[in-house]
Amino acid sequence: MLRRPHRRGLADRLVSAGAALVLAATGLAATGTGAQAAQTGTGTGATAGDKIRPELTRQLQGKSEGDFWIHFRDRADLGRAAADKDWVKRGAAVAAALKKTAAESQARIRAELDSSGTKYQAFWATNAIKVSGGSLTMAQNLAAHAEVDGLYAPTEYKLPEVTEGTDEKSVNALEWGIANINADDVWSQYGVKGAGITVASIDSGVQFDHPALVNSYRGNNGDGTFDHDYNWFDAAGDCATAPCDSDGHGTHTMGTMAGSDGANQIGVAPGVRWIAANGCCPTDAALISSGQWMLEPTDLDGQNPDASKRPNIINNSWGTTLPSTEPFMEDVTDAWTASGIFGTWSNGNNGPACQTSGSPGSLSSNYSAGAYDVNNNIASFSSRGTGQNGEIKPNLSAPGVNVRSSVPGNSYASYSGTSMAAPHLAGAVALLWSAAPTLVGDVAATRALLDNTAVDKADTQ
Numbered sequence: 001m002l003r004r005p006h007r008r009g010l011a012d013r014l015v016s017a018g019a020a021l022v023l024a025a026t027g028l029a030a031t032g033t034g035a036q037a038a039q040t041g042t043g044t045g046a047t048a049g050d051k052i053r054p055e056l057t058r059q060l061q062g063k064s065e066g067d068f069w070i071h072f073r074d075r076a077d078l079g080r081a082a083a084d085k086d087w088v089k090r091g092a093a094v095a096a097a098l099k100k101t102a103a104e105s106q107a108r109i110r111a112e113l114d115s116s117g118t119k120y121q122a123f124w125a126t127n128a129i130k131v132s133g134g135s136l137t138m139a140q141n142l143a144a145h146a147e148v149d150g151l152y153a154p155t156e157y158k159l160p161e162v163t164e165g166t167d168e169k170s171v172n173a174l175e176w177g178i179a180n181i182n183a184d185d186v187w188s189q190y191g192v193k194g195a196g197i198t199v200a201s202i203d204s205g206v207q208f209d210h211p212a213l214v215n216s217y218r219g220n221n222g223d224g225t226f227d228h229d230y231n232w233f234d235a236a237g238d239c240a241t242a243p244c245d246s247d248g249h250g251t252h253t254m255g256t257m258a259g260s261d262g263a264n265q266i267g268v269a270p271g272v273r274w275i276a277a278n279g280c281c282p283t284d285a286a287l288i289s290s291g292q293w294m295l296e297p298t299d300l301d302g303q304n305p306d307a308s309k310r311p312n313i314i315n316n317s318w319g320t321t322l323p324s325t326e327p328f329m330e331d332v333t334d335a336w337t338a339s340g341i342f343g344t345w346s347n348g349n350n351g352p353a354c355q356t357s358g359s360p361g362s363l364s365s366n367y368s369a370g371a372y373d374v375n376n377n378i379a380s381f382s383s384r385g386t387g388q389n390g391e392i393k394p395n396l397s398a399p400g401v402n403v404r405s406s407v408p409g410n411s412y413a414s415y416s417g418t419s420m421a422a423p424h425l426a427g428a429v430a431l432l433w434s435a436a437p438t439l440v441g442d443v444a445a446t447r448a449l450l451d452n453t454a455v456d457k458a459d460t461q
Helices: 017-025 054-060 087-116 136-143 176-180 183-192 251-259 283-297 329-338 418-435 443-454
Strands: 002-005 012-015 068-074 121-122 129-132 146-150 198-202 274-278 313-316 340-348 367-371 396-399 403-407 411-415 454-457
Touching: 054 068, 054 136, 068 274, 087 129, 087 283, 087 329, 121 283, 121 329, 129 136, 129 283, 176 183, 176 396, 183 418, 198 251, 198 283, 198 340, 198 418, 251 274, 251 313, 251 403, 251 411, 251 418, 274 283, 283 329, 313 418, 329 340, 340 418, 367 418, 396 418, 396 454, 403 418, 411 418, 418 443
Parallel strands: 198 274, 198 313, 313 340, 340 367, 367 396
Antiparallel strands: 002 012, 002 396, 012 454, 068 129, 068 146, 121 129, 403 411
16 A cells, blocks of 8 residues: 555555556556657746856865856657657657757867866756866856856755665565555456556666576576676776675665565566666766666667667665755756656655655656654654655655665565655556556656545544
């Protein structure tokens, strides 16, 4: 039972994955368009000084140099691409439109940066450039360009702090969260465990050969060999040749989505295939690089991009401690939606006060999860309150207290946090899309289905 905030704000709504699948099978919810509206810039008419955000000015004042982001005014019109029902063509069209817009609008400034010998990293999933070691004078000069709509200081993202929990009682090796959201009923009643769906994780990485995860890893050739091309992005520079996990967080969250070793049924959708990036969270650029890679995965050398190999669902158990208004990751996730990718987010562990929802999950463009326990009580740590766009967050709550899953070293552990809740949501979407393929890529209809099959349950926190 995934729980969703009631419109009154602090009550919660329960949604059954089984009920969602029933509605999907009868065709009652497959009505959304999934189209991504064209975006418009906000920088027209702004002065150069207005374009430099105050936090960046403070950062650069009194310093010889610092890093900063340049955000460009032009946005790709992704509406036509998003309306394409062909998965391969849709993904390629979205990537092509984004690349074309970025190349055209960034050309002049890139030439200037090249001529001055300035180090920078250019992106197309968000129309942006990150400058390394720029001065305040440089920022002021760049802000004077009409094609620029804003300059921003880097944003710090992090994996939410989780706490070690205790193992809840399991029945027939089935973890409580799986039974709570009725995933096992979907397995038995529909014969669906996620086949045909690829889930992805932007996290600390994954131990790909963990007994609970190795069989569902997309890079597993099934003959004892592995092919990591298109299945692993080493954004952190920790392990270039194969997936690894420097923290343990990512292996745990992936286990909740896809894990099973026969004796341990820890994954909501053990029939899926998974891929991963370790983008969280050395830098904001590593996260954005990971999000861009997901739109058009490449081989291990970063070559030969192929949008057909993008995942269907991406779990993001990370964020800021407070809402952020920076546009870069929002651009990326809007591109995911246009490409037919469903992103799930943790809402943060800074509760119980209101106004504690963390970005990017706190954005209305993203679908975030809070956490509850085995007794369906919202966890006190679960962040809540309005996000940047005035929408009450989280969208749903899911099992997030004493969640047992895989950890590096071929072991298992119980953790608590909204990081544990978001992959329950991702797994539920994977089951839904596996059972009702006509919904694959229809993010709007899937959100509506999750919302509208919910049952209200009051919570006075």
